[in-house]
Amino acid sequence: MSGRRALWALAGAAIALGLGGWRWGRAQAELGRERDLHAVGYAGSDACRRCHGDHWESWRRTHHGRMTQEATAESVLGAFDGRSLAYFGWTARFERDEAGHWVVVESPEGAVERMRVDRTVGSRRVQQYLARRDGSAGTTWWRLPVAWHVEEQRWMHMNGAFLTPDPDAAPASRADFERHVVRWNDNCVFCHNVAPNPGRGPDGGFETEVAELGVACEACHGPGADHVAENADPLRRYLLHYDVAEADPTAVSPAALDPARRADVCGRCHGQRLTGEIDRFLAEGDPFVPGDDLALYSEPLWRDTPLNGEEGVFAARFWPDGTPRLTAYEYQGWQQSPCSVRGPASGRMSCTSCHGMHEGDPRGQLRPEAEGDGACRGCHGSSAIPASHARHETVACVDCHMPRVVYGLIGAHRSHRVESPDPARQARSGRPDACTLCHVGESRAWAARETARLWPGASAPLDLEPGAVHAPSPDQDAMEERQPEDVIANDTAAEDIAANDMAAEDTAAEDTADTDDPSQATLATPTAGAREEPELERMLFGGDPIERALAADALGRSPLADPARRAGLLLDVLAADPYPAVRRIAFRQLAAEHDLPWAAFDPTGTPTARRAQVAALAATLPHVPPDPARVATLRAQAAHHAIHIGE
């Protein structure tokens, strides 16, 4: 090579190195700069897919991404094939043509209304349908009163999904038929979409916008427009790939957040909240972006949280000791759990200790390593807690430490208040205990005695004196201190605002029932005599709607129940419980055990139709009817109030 050529090559290399170094330094400096993501735009999950195909696929298989969808042939799961649903004199027929999917409602008087399905909500258990209305109040979407039960593959009235009783008479009034019609724009929109903004104007009209329908990437990773634009630069990407730079400031990685902030990402939707800025929320949307402290904008609802100064409004949603008894309060349960506050901050339990958005079975999204006892064993090793601790051969940690004392989505769910079982304390505080939910023929007193025998020191003997003073354990003291003493006055949840705004007047009645704090009366600690009676039967016939639903579920699950006796109890529930949701759960247990077709019982049928179906079932199923006098005594104690779920 000649001298001149060598010089040119050297100069070229120097320029290339200089330019590369300058770009490297600039990219590193930019990556080290903190960003405020609140003003950043959203890119949508399709943009994420280009680079994060694996994560996109693992998210897409979950039900989060299908939480809200445009109604298409693919997204609509219901059978719009001309079949009908009868409900107390009303008929809903489901049709499909070139224009889309239609729900045709005929009133008892013969008035017909055709509603085109515009969007769907849900895809796992129940798929609900939204109809669109364009008017002077802007574009609004309304949840229809009928839904498709995915598991049972049949239509149902929404009254069978919520904890409300049957209509007083047939035919049902319009108010009864439309009891669960709600406006999507300021209700469902908040938790089932990315970056929800109801866009409520001063005139009460709506210009609702969401960044993306469904719970997509940016719901957990924050707005990604900058992330997408800036990572078009390959040098920047490779600095991040090979950890030359710190974490990308244009996106939030929940795994990199501390456990509390990580739980806030989930708690935004899995923990019903109140905000002091409801007008701002409704006008501009929820300002929370992942990584924020959720408490900056809202506070979780608790049993003693007042609404507009009124006490006890939300009491029925909690057990008397403050433990949530409805789904969508998992965040509160987590906050009450000792595991969320003990140990070094970085190692405390968070939602992702057990759940993963990108792994595990989409039903529950438990991480594979958290299956079985895995989640608990991560911290509570076998040296600290040997397998013999369980004193049972076939129970998992969660069976005792996270019992199914939560109602939601027509089913019983595990409590997310992870704590040591103490049947004596739970009897005093009126909350079901894990023992009697499985040992279905046993009493509260038996559970307390056995717990004291098997785990000495873990449970105090049950004081059988009525009105005994509740002596909480130190743990409980600590947890109860975490519940807000000073609640936000004049606050109101978006959903409750919406409920007040709704045209359906009957919903107001439902809310009114909710304000009575019926749990105080119905969940009062049982009398001394009752504590020696089988607790599950008391719950099944003499509890409030949530207790009855949980008892029906527990009865079906328990391996200790005699099948014939179980069938007798459940048939009695089908025949006489006034709540369709309770009857649906009871029938599901019977159907599972006896391989019955779903068509064998319609939980939302009229009393006459149900009696005939129950008689047919009783004729074929081996069963031992319960003592009618005892059932009548217990039913006389039962509470029949509506419980506003606020889903």
Next chain:
Amino acid sequence: MSSPTPTAIAARERRASLRFGWTALFAWALAGVGLETAHGFKWAPYLDDPLTRLLLTLAHAHGVGLALVVLAHAAVGAPLHPERRAPGHLLRAAAAFLPLGFALGAIAHPEGDPSLGILLVPLGALALLGALAQLAARAWRLPTRESGPDAP
């Protein structure tokens, strides 16, 4: 020491290109059989990763294609530059770097991007463009009329 004659350089170029070309063609054809086997036996690490599949397919395609170009160079390219070996060196470097870059980029790649082995690809592309530019320039420099006793 006397410098090699143009005839000797052309012969060396031809020999080098033939050796490289046939060897590369064999190697990348073998790799192609490997990919087909992966399909045949449903080998998950290959089939389940779209980027790995794309990169290995690109490696196979570029490897085979450039091996054929190198063989063509042996036949009709080397005579174009009887006094210089640079175009042949660049072409063979390109035929090595480009497919190897794709193949190495498929190994332990981060999500959405190839691994650092992919850096060989732009180097190979530069070498390929350099070689082709020089060969094209040489081709344009050929006399427009044949000289000698048989010329028309």
